[in-house]
Amino acid sequence: MVRAPKGTPAWTIEELLAQRAQWIYHHQNKVLDRCRRVAEARSTFPLSLPLLGVEYPVVYAHGPGGVREGIVYLPPCRTAPDVAKALEQLYRAQAKEYLPGRTLRLAEKYQLYPTRIQINGARGRWGSCSGKNSLNFSWRLMLADVSAVDYVICHELAHIKHHNHSQSFWQLVGEMRPDYQASQNHLKELEQSLFYQSWCSEPLNSKG
Numbered sequence: 001m002v003r004a005p006k007g008t009p010a011w012t013i014e015e016l017l018a019q020r021a022q023w024i025y026h027h028q029n030k031v032l033d034r035c036r037r038v039a040e041a042r043s044t045f046p047l048s049l050p051l052l053g054v055e056y057p058v059v060y061a062h063g064p065g066g067v068r069e070g071i072v073y074l075p076p077c078r079t080a081p082d083v084a085k086a087l088e089q090l091y092r093a094q095a096k097e098y099l100p101g102r103t104l105r106l107a108e109k110y111q112l113y114p115t116r117i118q119i120n121g122a123r124g125r126w127g128s129c130s131g132k133n134s135l136n137f138s139w140r141l142m143l144a145d146v147s148a149v150d151y152v153i154c155h156e157l158a159h160i161k162h163h164n165h166s167q168s169f170w171q172l173v174g175e176m177r178p179d180y181q182a183s184q185n186h187l188k189e190l191e192q193s194l195f196y197q198s199w200c201s202e203p204l205n206s207k208g
């Protein structure tokens with residue numbers, strides 16, 4: 001649709017459109033590009049998934065789900081809630097397999113021992129430490145890379161010594177993970193990308 005003052009001769013409009021055609025074409029392409037990117041990211045059925053910083057191709061098939069030989073197997077899904085459920089099961093299983101063992105290893109290394117390690121579905125935080133030094137990690141942490149996962153684990157272990165975010169706390173975190181700011185940035189980017197996933201539509205934040 002073209003808006004023009006009443007009485008504008010048609011040839012003026014056509015000439016103007018011809019002049020602007022290239023700009024309009026360019027602009028349309030830019031908008032289409034952006035729509036395509038958002039649609040791809042929001043796709044109900046992801047074609048690949050990140051796990052500990054590695055992107056795995058996804059195959060939807062009958063049979064046992066899980067990760068085998070570099071491929072993520074998901075059950076056949078029909079709707080977005082089906083996908084969300086299958087992904088939560090997949091990441092929860094992976095989190096239970098990986099996070100407690102990794103946490104105990106780092107606990108040994110830094111001599112900071114949690115009383116309990118649990119996996120939860122927290123959206124608001126990647127990990128937390130209770131007053132009784134029980135650690136909780138969100139299964140969503142499995143979407144991050146290994147270095148960022150180690151940072152979150154060390155962050156929570158550091159809370160065993162300092163139950164606050166004081167200068168001494170950050171000093172300890174810095175001794176454990178000298179590059180922790182890069183991990184914080186990675187987690188922030190991950191939060192933003194998760195915002196566009198239909199199966200994980202609520203953003204996380206790196207608190208805790």
Ligand SMILES: [Zn+2]
Nearest residue numbers: 155165207208
């Ligand atoms: Zn904290």
